Amino acid sequence: MRRTTRLALVCCLVVGLAGCAGVGSTPTATDTQAPVTADATTTATPTATPEPVATPGSDYDTATVTISAENGTQVATVEAWVADDFGKRYTGLSETEALEPGQGMLFVHGQEGNHAYVMRNMDFPLDMVFIAENGTITTIHHAPLESDDDDLTQYSGRSKYVLEVPYGYTNETGVEVGDRVDIDR
Template structure:
């Protein structure tokens, strides 16, 4: 069952967004949630005994392709698209596990400094920050944290792809490689 955002959390977000706007800050704190594995890679896959929860309805799905500087395909990931404030805030934080080849792509209106945290996450992630032109600018490997003091993972991005921790290492995805959203 997806976690519902409380009125108190929404109120706090409104205050924080208002303060960030007043201060002229260009960053946004987002929830992370996610995962994906390349169809050719089974690491990070769920087992038959692991229940899989998915984001609530209303998420568009797409396929992203990751290529190296020579254009060689490194991986593909089927993603849920988080393209509104609410979808980006919740992310996959209420997802207990993901099917192989799944993940989440956070989409913003423009390229800017972005900050993500591991709020309510049950599994570790790789966070792939991607510029407006599709170039990977930063990759973070983020372990699961308690909801106390959360680490902020930052980078310059229009898109942020979240996949299971270690996915970028297994597939050879690195800073400078390219991400392409199919159909975009």
């Protein structure tokens, strides 16, 4: 039996599958270099890597995300930061040490397609929940921490949205492929 619970979404970095051989999707960068800044009188130099923070910050919009079983029973709800542009999707929560219960992040892509996520520079493992444009969960991955940022595992699925939750959360709450996700922005 399922029970209502707070869904703590967690984020990681996004890599579009277009960079992988044989996959047709909208190209997205897979570059791992630090952002470069410059002004009119200096040459471009990499910016300093910021210290980890407890939350993604105030420059993110939020959304209420509700997951319901196929029979309509509500399984979980979370207040999530929304990563809806390339910069926010690429950075994700890689500069975040942890999230409070009931906090999370929702990745939003411009259109449904094959998308891949990696665990680059993450401090905690995740479950990754891929969601179709119609709100149906299509794939769930359990992603442990990576030991080598040079050889990252790609977790992919067909989606328009991706929720990342603490490792094992989907098992604990009974969130399954085929469940329905509603997003109130």
